[in-house]
Amino acid sequence: MLTEPEQRLIAAIQNGFPLSSRPFHEMGLALGLSETELLTQLQDLQNKGVIKRIGVVVHHHELGYRANAMVVWDLPDQMVQDVGAKIRSFDFVSLCYLRRRCLPEWSYNFYCMIHGHKREETLQHADLLTQECGLTPFPRQVLFSRRRFKQYGAHYFNNIST
Amino acid sequence: MVLTPLDYRLLNEFQHDLPLTPQPYLAMAQQLGITEEEVLERLRLMMQAGLISRVGVVLHPRRVGISTLAAMRTPPEQLATLAALVNGFAEVNHNYEREHEFNLWFVITAANPTRLEQIIREIEQQSSLKVYTMPMEEDFHIDLGFNFRQ
Numbered sequence: 001m002l003t004e005p006e007q008r009l010i011a012a013i014q015n016g017f018p019l020s021s022r023p024f025h026e027m028g029l030a031l032g033l034s035e036t037e038l039l040t041q042l043q044d045l046q047n048k049g050v051i052k053r054i055g056v057v058v059h060h061h062e063l064g065y066r067a068n069a070m071v072v073w074d075l076p077d078q079m080v081q082d083v084g085a086k087i088r089s090f091d092f093v094s095l096c097y098l099r100r101r102c103l104p105e106w107s108y109n110f111y112c113m114i115h116g117h118k119r120e121e122t123l124q125h126a127d128l129l130t131q132e133c134g135l136t137p138f139p140r141q142v143l144f145s146r147r148r149f150k151q152y153g154a155h156y157f158n159n160i161s162t
Numbered sequence: 163m164v165l166t167p168l169d170y171r172l173l174n175e176f177q178h179d180l181p182l183t184p185q186p187y188l189a190m191a192q193q194l195g196i197t198e199e200e201v202l203e204r205l206r207l208m209m210q211a212g213l214i215s216r217v218g219v220v221l222h223p224r225r226v227g228i229s230t231l232a233a234m235r236t237p238p239e240q241l242a243t244l245a246a247l248v249n250g251f252a253e254v255n256h257n258y259e260r261e262h263e264f265n266l267w268f269v270i271t272a273a274n275p276t277r278l279e280q281i282i283r284e285i286e287q288q289s290s291l292k293v294y295t296m297p298m299e300e301d302f303h304i305d306l307g308f309n310f311r312q
Binding site for chain 2: 002010013014015016017019020021022023024025035039042043045046048049050051052053054055056057058059060062063064065070080084085087088091094095096097098099100101102105106109111115141143144145146147148149150151
């Protein structure tokens with residue numbers, strides 16, 4: 001788990017960096033850290049894998065990817081590692097997870113977010129991936145996204161005063 | 163807004179590896195051959211237009227707190243109301259309607275397991291519906307970023 005200073009840092013940066021010339025200097029003022037200290041701490045969190053990436057976070061739907069689907073399979077547990085490794089080669093997949101089943105109602109354990117500009121394109125992507133990874137024999141569901149009620153980075157540690 | 167070729171470069175080339183230097187926008191500007199002020203101006207405009215959410219970090223949920231994907235089977239006429247109920251929790255970050263009998267899907271990320279359980283119980287009590295949970299067991303680390311074309 002994270003230390004309290006790390007939690008404070010994350011609470012302060014999770015809504016994005018200021019769009020100004022010295023964003024880390026500016027955020028450091030609020031945290032009581034120098035620019036250098038803040039940069040060092042961010043680098044540490046990235047090295048520890050707490051920060052997955054740093055950069056421009058897009059709204060893909062608004063930028064043309066309008067047919068987005070969560071595609072799920074029920075795969076035998078012993079297959080999952082091999083399939084997961086293969087998914088990297090498909091550039092239309094943004095996320096790929098193994099998740100615990102919620103039995104008996106939900107037996108799917110392998111999840112991919114697949115993106116396209118149109119439904120047909122997204123379905124073609126899903127079929128291509130199914131064939132290339134040898135997933136044809138296994139139950140599959142395609143759950144297209146409809147309304148988006150909320151999408152932003154997770155909010156952590158909002159109760160911690162900064 | 164009408165995106166320029168430069169905007170597409172800003173979107174495509176900086177989803178990862180923003181340099182951790184005192185002036186990151188200057189570093190971007192140098193890579194693009196424009197001024198820092200131009201970079202800031204285009205980013206502000208794209209943010210106002212809702213095309214980008216922020217310039218910042220994406221965290222690894224399992225390294226920060228505890229999170230789970232959750233789903234509900236809601237009667238279609240109640241969906242909007244129940245989505246608002248779920249959105250009322252600050253710990254819910256993604257919340258989507260999907261085309262399926264399981265039609266409401268959201269991610270809950272909490273600081274600890276007790277709080278996560280508490281949120282799930284409260285949603286179940288207030289909605290009188292079951293919340294199905296599918297916690298992550300492994301992340302296959304794709305996240306290549308999106309490629310946008312004009």
